[in-house]
Amino acid sequence: MKNNIALIGMMGSGKTTVAEELHKLLPDYALVDIDKEIEKGSGRKIPELFLKFGEAHFRALENEKIRKFSNNTDQIIALGGGAFENEENRKLLLKNCTVIYLKASAQEIYNRIKNEFHRPLLRKNFSVERIDEIMKKREVNYKKADFMIVTDGKTPQKAALEIKGVIK
Numbered sequence: 001m002k003n004n005i006a007l008i009g010m011m012g013s014g015k016t017t018v019a020e021e022l023h024k025l026l027p028d029y030a031l032v033d034i035d036k037e038i039e040k041g042s043g044r045k046i047p048e049l050f051l052k053f054g055e056a057h058f059r060a061l062e063n064e065k066i067r068k069f070s071n072n073t074d075q076i077i078a079l080g081g082g083a084f085e086n087e088e089n090r091k092l093l094l095k096n097c098t099v100i101y102l103k104a105s106a107q108e109i110y111n112r113i114k115n116e117f118h119r120p121l122l123r124k125n126f127s128v129e130r131i132d133e134i135m136k137k138r139e140v141n142y143k144k145a146d147f148m149i150v151t152d153g154k155t156p157q158k159a160a161l162e163i164k165g166v167i168k
Helices: 015-025 034-042 047-051 055-070 087-096 108-114 127-143 156-167
Strands: 004-008 031-032 077-080 098-103 147-149
Touching: 004 015, 004 055, 004 087, 004 156, 015 031, 015 077, 015 156, 031 034, 034 047, 034 055, 034 077, 047 055, 055 077, 055 087, 087 098, 098 156, 108 127, 147 156
Parallel strands: 004 077, 004 098, 031 077, 098 147
Antiparallel strands: none
């Protein structure tokens, strides 16, 4: 039985913010942000982990946290943009969570995160085209989610209400 809600999608699609709003609508659910759990467990910020140890190390830590939290119940889990690329993560999440793909256009994502310089995958060649390129690679897996919510032009509250509507 799926007793968790997992939010997946590109960086800037609204996963963390929408998860916080969804938590207000579903206060009996615990709120888990995988990136924050990684930072808490490692004592380092995500950009530092990428820079110092590389993406593979970060993905191993991410997988460890997903294994830990996806087996609990009654949680809203916000995932990093690349977490759903890992087959083991996908299987665990699809088995134990109602997976919601928060979809936003490359232009919308660019507009949301253009002033955020902590995004490790966008340190080089940051552009709408680069975001679109990453999205196209990941879309095949994102579409395996149970539901898709488009977040373009929506407030986080509106997206959270839509999610509540599809999971009830």
